[in-house]
Amino acid sequence: MAIEIERKFLVANDLWRAAAHASVPMRHGYLAPLGAAASVRVRVEGTVGKLNIKAAKVGISRAEYEYEIPAVEAEEMISTLCTGIILKTRYYVKHGGHLWEIDVFEGDNAPLVVAEIELASEDEAFERPEWLGREVSDDRRYYNHALSVTPYKNWE
Amino acid sequence: MAIEIERKFLVANDLWRAAAHASVPMRHGYLAPLGAAASVRVRVEGTVGKLNIKAAKVGISRAEYEYEIPAVEAEEMISTLCTGIILKTRYYVKHGGHLWEIDVFEGDNAPLVVAEIELASEDEAFERPEWLGREVSDDRRYYNHALSVTPYKNWE
Numbered sequence: 001m002a003i004e005i006e007r008k009f010l011v012a013n014d015l016w017r018a019a020a021h022a023s024v025p026m027r028h029g030y031l032a033p034l035g036a037a038a039s040v041r042v043r044v045e046g047t048v049g050k051l052n053i054k055a056a057k058v059g060i061s062r063a064e065y066e067y068e069i070p071a072v073e074a075e076e077m078i079s080t081l082c083t084g085i086i087l088k089t090r091y092y093v094k095h096g097g098h099l100w101e102i103d104v105f106e107g108d109n110a111p112l113v114v115a116e117i118e119l120a121s122e123d124e125a126f127e128r129p130e131w132l133g134r135e136v137s138d139d140r141r142y143y144n145h146a147l148s149v150t151p152y153k154n155w156e
Numbered sequence: 157m158a159i160e161i162e163r164k165f166l167v168a169n170d171l172w173r174a175a176a177h178a179s180v181p182m183r184h185g186y187l188a189p190l191g192a193a194a195s196v197r198v199r200v201e202g203t204v205g206k207l208n209i210k211a212a213k214v215g216i217s218r219a220e221y222e223y224e225i226p227a228v229e230a231e232e233m234i235s236t237l238c239t240g241i242i243l244k245t246r247y248y249v250k251h252g253g254h255l256w257e258i259d260v261f262e263g264d265n266a267p268l269v270v271a272e273i274e275l276a277s278e279d280e281a282f283e284r285p286e287w288l289g290r291e292v293s294d295d296r297r298y299y300n301h302a303l304s305v306t307p308y309k310n311w312e
Contacts, residue, residue: 001232031196031209032188038237040187040196051207051223053187055237063236065229067207073221076157080219081194081211 004064009115010133020091029082042077049074058140060122084148096127108151160220161275166289176247185238195301198233205230214296240304252283264307
């Protein structure tokens with residue numbers, strides 16, 4: 001088991017775009033409904049299929065398991081067994097020795113943009129880039145699984 | 157995607173035991189609750205871990221995806237993310253050119269014994285062994301996922 005320690009932020013502006021060194025289109029869905037003990041995510045990342053299982057708790061640290069699977073099987077599962085598909089492009093930005101992942105959501109979750117940083121411990125220090133907005137690590141609504149059920153465009 | 161075409165029967169007596177050529181202890185749980193569109197099963201079969209995803213429909217044919225994973229990770233997921241664990245020993249019996257899998261349930265599902273045969277098509281003919289009981293392919297209660305929620309000992 002890996003423990004994923006991740007902090008999630010909004011972005012304050014577009015200055016991160018000039019610093020992005022790579023991007024990948026992502027499309028994913030969930031096999032277990034919101035409210036189950038685990039999130040079971042099926043994703044196609046570019047040409048790679050992935051199955052990801054995480055403890056369904058809100059917060060910075062979560063147990064996580066991830067396995068690569070054939071992309072064609074991931075696509076089939078997304079089309080036939082999942083509801084509430086998430087579409088986004090992930091950009092990668094290096095800043096102060098850390099790697100930021102910036103998710104630009106599409107479809108019903110546009111124009112939401114969320115920045116995530118993976119840390120070695122919950123209290124690990126990191127440099128805040130000038131484009132970083134407020135933290136939303138503890139806000140359940142910003143979890144991808146929650147966004148697949150209640151997309152950003154439907155928020156009050 | 158594979159399509160699993162499987163028929164499920166009770167057993168009428170113990171005569172299959174003398175013909176069994178192998179057996180493996182199995183322990184598994186489910187990551188998605190009963191009622192979701194897919195069953196997501198985490199299993200340890202002997203020393204092998206497996207993740208299995210099936211369309212959650214009752215009947216003979218079901219779409220199925222299966223991936224081998226580290227047994228230690230499967231064990232962790234069963235212990236921490238699943239409820240209603242199924243314990244059984246699977247025996248293998250060859251009969252008339254087909255392979256039968258005979259599941260002898262333990263714990264809350266003892267003394268249930270179920271025999272399954274995998275076929276190439278729903279109408280494929282097969283020889284009925286003398287120990288074969290009535291068919292339960294269309295009886296939702298005998299599905300392992302259902303047994304993990306309502307075990308055999310609690311049936312009316």
